[in-house]
Amino acid sequence: MRSSSLVRRFVVATACASTLMAAAAAQPVPGAAAQKPPADDPIALGIAARSVARLATADLKLQSDPESRRAPIERDYRIAAELLTVASETDPDDQDILRLLIQAWTAAGDADRVEQLQRRLAMLDPSDTVTLLAVVSSRISKLQNVEERLAAYTRMLGPEGDRLDPSIRSRLALDAALLSRERGDDEAFVRLLARASALDSTNKDAATLALAYFAERVPDAVGRLELLFNVLKADPFDPDVHAAIAQELGNAGAVNAASRFYQTLTALRGARGQELSPQEHAEAFVSSWNVAGAYAVVARMNNELEDSRERLRSRKAKAEAAGQMIDRIADPSDARLPVPLERARVVASAATADPELVGYAVAEAVETFRRSLESITDPQKRPEEMTDEQAEGLARSIRTERAWLVLWAGRGTERVAEWIDELRQDPGADPLVIRRLDAFAAMRAGEHDRAAAELSALARQDPLAMMGLGILAESRGQGDAAIKVYSTLATQLAGSLAGAYCRTRHADIAGVQVPATELARRMQQLSDEVPSTLEAMIADPRRFMDMSVVPVKDEMSLTDKVALRFTIQNTSPFALAVGPEKPINSRFLLAPMVDLGVQRMRVPNLHEIMYLNRRLRILPGERMEATVWADSGLLGGILQRVASEPVRMRWRVVQGFRMNQRGFFDPGPMCLSTEAGPVARPASFRASADIPSFVGWIESGTPRELAEALLALREKLSSREHASTVSQLDVDLLARSCVNRFASGSRAEKLIILAFTPSGMQTPAFQPLDAAALADGDEHILRFMLTVRVGRADSPVLADDAWPGRPELSDLARLLRERLREGVRTLATIAIRELAEEAPAPGDAPAGR
Numbered sequence: 001m002r003s004s005s006l007v008r009r010f011v012v013a014t015a016c017a018s019t020l021m022a023a024a025a026a027q028p029v030p031g032a033a034a035q036k037p038p039a040d041d042p043i044a045l046g047i048a049a050r051s052v053a054r055l056a057t058a059d060l061k062l063q064s065d066p067e068s069r070r071a072p073i074e075r076d077y078r079i080a081a082e083l084l085t086v087a088s089e090t091d092p093d094d095q096d097i098l099r100l101l102i103q104a105w106t107a108a109g110d111a112d113r114v115e116q117l118q119r120r121l122a123m124l125d126p127s128d129t130v131t132l133l134a135v136v137s138s139r140i141s142k143l144q145n146v147e148e149r150l151a152a153y154t155r156m157l158g159p160e161g162d163r164l165d166p167s168i169r170s171r172l173a174l175d176a177a178l179l180s181r182e183r184g185d186d187e188a189f190v191r192l193l194a195r196a197s198a199l200d201s202t203n204k205d206a207a208t209l210a211l212a213y214f215a216e217r218v219p220d221a222v223g224r225l226e227l228l229f230n231v232l233k234a235d236p237f238d239p240d241v242h243a244a245i246a247q248e249l250g251n252a253g254a255v256n257a258a259s260r261f262y263q264t265l266t267a268l269r270g271a272r273g274q275e276l277s278p279q280e281h282a283e284a285f286v287s288s289w290n291v292a293g294a295y296a297v298v299a300r301m302n303n304e305l306e307d308s309r310e311r312l313r314s315r316k317a318k319a320e321a322a323g324q325m326i327d328r329i330a331d332p333s334d335a336r337l338p339v340p341l342e343r344a345r346v347v348a349s350a351a352t353a354d355p356e357l358v359g360y361a362v363a364e365a366v367e368t369f370r371r372s373l374e375s376i377t378d379p380q381k382r383p384e385e386m387t388d389e390q391a392e393g394l395a396r397s398i399r400t401e402r403a404w405l406v407l408w409a410g411r412g413t414e415r416v417a418e419w420i421d422e423l424r425q426d427p428g429a430d431p432l433v434i435r436r437l438d439a440f441a442a443m444r445a446g447e448h449d450r451a452a453a454e455l456s457a458l459a460r461q462d463p464l465a466m467m468g469l470g471i472l473a474e475s476r477g478q479g480d481a482a483i484k485v486y487s488t489l490a491t492q493l494a495g496s497l498a499g500a501y502c503r504t505r506h507a508d509i510a511g512v513q514v515p516a517t518e519l520a521r522r523m524q525q526l527s528d529e530v531p532s533t534l535e536a537m538i539a540d541p542r543r544f545m546d547m548s549v550v551p552v553k554d555e556m557s558l559t560d561k562v563a564l565r566f567t568i569q570n571t572s573p574f575a576l577a578v579g580p581e582k583p584i585n586s587r588f589l590l591a592p593m594v595d596l597g598v599q600r601m602r603v604p605n606l607h608e609i610m611y612l613n614r615r616l617r618i619l620p621g622e623r624m625e626a627t628v629w630a631d632s633g634l635l636g637g638i639l640q641r642v643a644s645e646p647v648r649m650r651w652r653v654v655q656g657f658r659m660n661q662r663g664f665f666d667p668g669p670m671c672l673s674t675e676a677g678p679v680a681r682p683a684s685f686r687a688s689a690d691i692p693s694f695v696g697w698i699e700s701g702t703p704r705e706l707a708e709a710l711l712a713l714r715e716k717l718s719s720r721e722h723a724s725t726v727s728q729l730d731v732d733l734l735a736r737s738c739v740n741r742f743a744s745g746s747r748a749e750k751l752i753i754l755a756f757t758p759s760g761m762q763t764p765a766f767q768p769l770d771a772a773a774l775a776d777g778d779e780h781i782l783r784f785m786l787t788v789r790v791g792r793a794d795s796p797v798l799a800d801d802a803w804p805g806r807p808e809l810s811d812l813a814r815l816l817r818e819r820l821r822e823g824v825r826t827l828a829t830i831a832i833r834e835l836a837e838e839a840p841a842p843g844d845a846p847a848g849r
Helices: 004-015 042-062 074-090 095-108 111-124 129-141 146-157 166-182 186-199 204-217 221-234 239-252 255-271 278-292 294-321 339-352 355-377 388-409 416-424 431-444 448-459 463-475 479-492 497-510 518-528 533-539 634-641 691-700 703-718 728-744 747-756 764-774 779-789 807-821 832-836
Strands: 545-551 563-570 576-579 587-596 599-602 608-611 623-629 647-655 673-681 841-843
Touching: 042 074, 042 095, 042 634, 042 703, 042 747, 042 779, 074 095, 074 747, 074 779, 074 807, 095 111, 095 623, 111 129, 129 146, 129 166, 146 166, 166 186, 166 204, 186 204, 204 221, 221 239, 221 518, 239 255, 239 278, 239 518, 255 278, 255 518, 255 533, 278 294, 278 339, 278 497, 294 339, 294 355, 339 355, 339 388, 339 497, 355 388, 388 416, 388 431, 416 431, 431 448, 431 463, 448 463, 463 479, 463 497, 479 497, 545 647, 545 673, 587 634, 634 703, 691 703, 691 728, 703 728, 703 747, 728 747, 728 764, 747 764, 747 779, 764 779, 779 807
Parallel strands: 599 841
Antiparallel strands: 545 563, 563 623, 587 599, 587 608, 587 647, 647 673
């Protein structure tokens, strides 16, 4: 393919035989209402409805142009919705078309139509709790006042609503709770919020709101953790929830439990292709320190950093030996820890009391601080978005950190007096911090009495000054006094660097760990109640979900609907929410792999995106089944263009898809992929038929024979190779046959004929067919004609006064006229012959790339 515009051409070529490019005079004015057409059979209804729906999606695709950054606007969705209305009313039982119609009217901003259509869908699929919730919520929202709405919610939450799924009632309870809060009724708000959480553990909005509400009012760590675990039940894979739980556990001194959730946090961030934030990294470091010990975490950090530097040295040496430029290879000394981790390493090293480790950590940190200050204070080096005020504040913070860490560690203090004086001159520096720095400086200078006096004065308001008293007692050989201070602070500052430092020094001096508090034991117990299944689920989504996708039929004809049946089972012990970016992701990519004969078809952008938003949740062991239309877009249209070729199709189905660096789609975090198929479609024998056979099928064949004959004929007329074998007399005869069948046909047969034949301007022999269609009184036929086959803004049938007494047709004509005046590409402005020059070519490129 030469460009992305070619793909848009395929969109139209697959769905309609031609467009009407005639001048205004070539298009008849509207006619009178026709007699009631004959009844349709289900096959005719399905073929016609799907053909019209494909045209609607094709028209929308034409409005998307990445090169010009054009996207469909509300008007385009309204036009597509008009076509989809024709399709849906032609085959009212087709849920796929109805869902497309709901999406179109939603994007067009017509809430009333959306509600009506959702009621239809809820009747067709009573298991669709997402749609049923939307229907109930919409009805309640239309009530006149708050009292009426609350009364409706009360009925739905009482015996009258017992038949509703609990997941629906849970969302209604949450809406009622929010409405009660708006009225200032806190008691009702709390009661309804609790009801929402009790009805459905997957209602994350309710669980999150409960956490926010009670955390502000109840200073209870156990209560906060229980509420956090409720949010975890609602979404076991939210990394922010794991981070909050880990932090809560760490602050309570439940070190093993905290370590567990920092590990799950790391795994979840990794599954999303993310790194821990520097702050999360530092917190996880403290957690590992509390479990493994200071020596172990410092050694690991040093080894990882030195390994990074060694790799840079090796790369540089190899490049230099090969005579390559080495300027773009970072200097090994540039591999450094971020400031939060430098802080963590210094403090952990100080806790070991190993002079070599402490000296190395302090030297590294001071150099990192120097580089950071150099970058921040130079406007040319710091980030462009950083203001002078922000730079000044950050520089102050780093200078304070530098002085504090060297004093805490007791190494590299040669310039600390200078650094403290520099801070003293800074009006933004915290006076209490400077007092603590002075006290520590006195202690490191051996002025123990002065240091003790200063630290004692500060200790009542500064726990770090109190820690200084412990360090001072230890340096004086007063072990019992040091143990007392460290024991108190290890509990009080649990989860922080200072708490871990005190915990380590206590163990070194006393020979035993600081005893766990009752709070820490209770928090650990609550954490232990979270089953280890959680880690298994995070490591492998197959531990909580089974997914299979199979074709409804293994073999199909030219006009059959290609349908895939999805089955998703919750194999976990938890109820799991369903939806985009929910624990069971409802967003899927269908990437088809299509063989024409023995060769792979090479056409870009064949993939389709599906949203299986049919359920709010799936209970443990429960299955959700959904059947989707797999060839509703470009794929189906192209396959109908190649009636003469045998086709074999398979699909790669990717849940929660994201594109990798090679341009292929991978499953999203906590998602699966699978393959579906194959589905075979034999070549149509009609493609090689003679003209009399075509005439017979068109005039008197079944709806399926009519559709297949027109598709085969379209391929013949579109191909330069075969078009030369069809004489003008043949074309005239075929066109008359279409007019005859149109005159006597049902609505579905008329739509089939219009969808699969050339327009009168493209092939003049079909002008009588266009005239007959525009004279037809059936509003469905007229909507189709105006949208698909009228390509001139000055056409009489698009004039303001063209459709008196028919407001919907008049509105549609106005929208089409406006769009055509703007020169926007539409179905009605692209000629089939131009498209036929670029037939889909077999090739060896994988489909769906």
